[in-house]
Every structure is written in structure tokens, then in C-alpha cells.
Amino acid sequence: MSCPLPSSMEILGKPLVPKAVSMEKPRPAAAATKIVERLLPRKFVRSSASRSKRFTMLQVVSAQQGAEGGSTMYADNVGDVKRPWKTADARLVLEDGSIWRAKSFGASGTQVGEVVFNTSLTGYQEILTDPSYAGQFVLMTNPHIGNTGVNPDDEESSQCFLAGLVIRNLSICTSNWRCLESLSDYLEKRNIMGISDVDTRAITRRLRQDGSLIGVLSTEESQTDEELLEIARKWKIVGVDLISGVSCKTPYVWSDKTHSEWEFNNDQKLTKSFHVVAYDFGIKHNILRRLASYGCKITIVPSKWPSFETLKMKPDGVLFSNGPGDPAAVPYAVQTVKEIIGKVPVFGICMGHQLLGQALGGKTFKMKFGHHGGNHPVSNLRNGRVEISAQNHNYAVDPASLPPGVEVTHINLNDKSCAGLACPELKLMSLQYHPESSPGPHDSDPAFREFIELMKANKK
Numbered sequence: 001m002s003c004p005l006p007s008s009m010e011i012l013g014k015p016l017v018p019k020a021v022s023m024e025k026p027r028p029a030a031a032a033t034k035i036v037e038r039l040l041p042r043k044f045v046r047s048s049a050s051r052s053k054r055f056t057m058l059q060v061v062s063a064q065q066g067a068e069g070g071s072t073m074y075a076d077n078v079g080d081v082k083r084p085w086k087t088a089d090a091r092l093v094l095e096d097g098s099i100w101r102a103k104s105f106g107a108s109g110t111q112v113g114e115v116v117f118n119t120s121l122t123g124y125q126e127i128l129t130d131p132s133y134a135g136q137f138v139l140m141t142n143p144h145i146g147n148t149g150v151n152p153d154d155e156e157s158s159q160c161f162l163a164g165l166v167i168r169n170l171s172i173c174t175s176n177w178r179c180l181e182s183l184s185d186y187l188e189k190r191n192i193m194g195i196s197d198v199d200t201r202a203i204t205r206r207l208r209q210d211g212s213l214i215g216v217l218s219t220e221e222s223q224t225d226e227e228l229l230e231i232a233r234k235w236k237i238v239g240v241d242l243i244s245g246v247s248c249k250t251p252y253v254w255s256d257k258t259h260s261e262w263e264f265n266n267d268q269k270l271t272k273s274f275h276v277v278a279y280d281f282g283i284k285h286n287i288l289r290r291l292a293s294y295g296c297k298i299t300i301v302p303s304k305w306p307s308f309e310t311l312k313m314k315p316d317g318v319l320f321s322n323g324p325g326d327p328a329a330v331p332y333a334v335q336t337v338k339e340i341i342g343k344v345p346v347f348g349i350c351m352g353h354q355l356l357g358q359a360l361g362g363k364t365f366k367m368k369f370g371h372h373g374g375n376h377p378v379s380n381l382r383n384g385r386v387e388i389s390a391q392n393h394n395y396a397v398d399p400a401s402l403p404p405g406v407e408v409t410h411i412n413l414n415d416k417s418c419a420g421l422a423c424p425e426l427k428l429m430s431l432q433y434h435p436e437s438s439p440g441p442h443d444s445d446p447a448f449r450e451f452i453e454l455m456k457a458n459k460k
């Protein structure tokens, strides 16, 4: 079966040739309505008359979803019930000239950013608060988002730095024992725009075929499509330093461990007290929690903290954190890394890995659409194990650019890109992905233990 361009999508500028794509058979509507019936809160069930009206409507939604792939499929009301959040018409205009009509939630206004898709099934709150998404719209490929609301424990930083959230369907109700707030209220308070009722599958296919795209999201009717397209085409993310906008301003100390309720690794016999200085390029809280759980005392320092100040603290090890944007646009951070490696054991995570790669003499490049999700297989070449990993990056280190003596320790099995480095001589290790997961599986947690071992061996 082939699918025309989604009906609600229009093209501006250079016309795009619709690509024929094969579609799954639509799911039987009856099965979908049964699921919805279980999820809807009692207050939405009014009378048998309104119930049947609601179900008729949802059946249509389900059938359309499979058959048409269109993006304006839900009406403002679900049955005769108004959606419990503020909504307005919104447009996402991509730099390729496509326009995607949607419904807004969270903040309103106009925002520009790079659109990336994330394949995690859950963990949207950790994704929203991961500072590495600064400057980007995160499109969740899982069509149903918001059902667990938000809570104070799942924050990966104190702020949402991303440009906005793009989803297929915002859950009409929240149901989780930790939920304190709905996703739409949370985003509105943090002034972050979200859109739903947009064909996220069609946008994802476009990003996979053509590479990541700049987009402008707007709820403002005063802005014409052409004006929004111009903003998208003028805006640049490559070559821009984004880490200085998300880093802390002054050093601070961290001692929180992973909460005992969530601790999944009770075999931390190696733990002694190691002092780690962590460079904050946009650090996630769970990196700090995992280090603390392994017995580290951590001092977090800003991205421009001088290397001599770090070395004066006599740390047992230095961690270079994750962070947003182009790693080639922050030569000052590469210089800091250069001045530290070889003097103390170091661990680089994601942006930290890319900075280490450059400090060793290598180069980074922008990938077609990057890796974002909690289900990426990585091969650990040292022990032959496959780790299912959490990933979030658009750039990678080119292994061919690295000097002899630097070992590629991990590769991403989806595209064979470099996913980890080591240089035993320099007591250095790094991963392109996220061993702290959050969200994601815990397969890569032993990397923190390896860092502890590196520091331990250096102390002898």
C-alpha cells in the first residue's frame, strides 16, 4: 500500500516529490477503543450517549491514523469533553519547505531549532531536562506521550534547555503514583513549546531520508509561512558554542547517590573515596548520582574553568560531561582537555568523548540524523558484549583521524560509528553514549566502575 503526502502538510518553496512509503495495515479500531476506554479517567465518562459518541470518534481516529497518515486528526474535543489543556493552532515549518499543521500545548510563541527524533518509549521528562538538547526540537517517535505526567525526581538538570517537543498524541489523562503535574502545565511554566496531532512518523521518515532539518514552530498567526521559512533557512546550529549557555556559573559540590529505591547495582565493593572534578558542559544529574553511588566526591566546575585550577584541587580523576551542540565549535574546551590528559585519569561522556577525541588529534563530523533513544546496540570490543544503550548525539569522532595508540573500544552496531575510546598510556576512557542512561537500560553502568579502577590503579 502506498501513502500520499499527509493531507495536512503543505509545501513551500521548492516542491518536494512525494515519496511512496509502505504502511502497516490499520490496527482494528475496536482494539484501540478498548485501550482508550481503560485509560480515560472516570470524569470523562458522562453518559452512555456521550460514551458512544466518544468511541465512534476515536474509532475514526484510529482508522485514519493507519490509513492516511494525516496530522490533523483529532478535533479539539474528545467526544463532548474539552481537552484539559490550553491549545491553539500551530505550524512547524521545516527548512525543506514543508509545513506541518498541529495543535499546541505548553508555551506559545515562535521558536527555532534543529529537529531530531528520539526513539525512547518512555522517559520524556529526563529527555526534556537533558541539557544536551539545547537548540533542538525533540520529536518522540513513540506516539503516546504524557501519560505518566512529571515528578520532581526525574529531572536531569534544573531547567529545560531544548527548543520544544513534537509528539503525535498528548495523553488526555495522567496516571502514575509519582505524578505531581501534567506535562502541558510543566512545559507552560518553563516556557517550552510543544505540539501534538502532527504526523511524527512522516517527519521521522523525512529526517531519516534527508538528514536533520532546522525548523520553526509557531502559534503566531501574524507570522506568514514564508517568514517562518526564512527564519528556518537563516538559522545555524553548526559552528555554534552551545555549552557556555547551559554550564553552571560557579563550582559546587555534589554528594547525592542514586536513591536506594532505584539502585540496581548493589555490588559496589570497589568504593573508596575518590575526588572527581566534573566539567559541566551540560551535565546530567544521573552521571553525578552514579559517580556518587560508586563512592566519589564530586566538584562540578564551569565549562571555562582553567585546567590549572582543576589540577590545583588534586583530583583523583576528571570527568568531561555531555553537552549540546557542535564539539568543533568549542576549541577552548578542547584546549582545557589537552592540558589535563596524561596528568590524571579522565573519563569523557558524549560531548566529553568528542572533546577527548579532538584533544588527541582527531576530528569530529556531523552525522546524518544522529542517535537519540534508549535502544541503541553497542559492541564493547574489549569483552565482546553487546550493550543496549541510551544515546543522544548528532556528531561523532572519525576513528580514521585518531593517532596510533588510541584504541576504539566500542562501536555502534546500527552504523558502525565510533562509540568509545581508550588510551591506557594516558589513563583515558570515553563513551559516545550515556552509561548513566536516564532514560534507558543499565547495561553500560560498568563504565563507571572502570573509571573507578582507573583512578584506583593511578593511586597505587
Ligand SMILES: NC(=O)CC[C@H](N)C(=O)O
Pocket (backbone or CB within 6 Å): 132, 321, 322, 323, 324, 325, 326, 327, 349, 350, 351, 352, 392, 393, 394, 395, 396
Ligand atoms: N549528549 C551529548 O553530549 C551530545 C554531544 C553533542 N552535542 C552531539 O550532539 O553530538
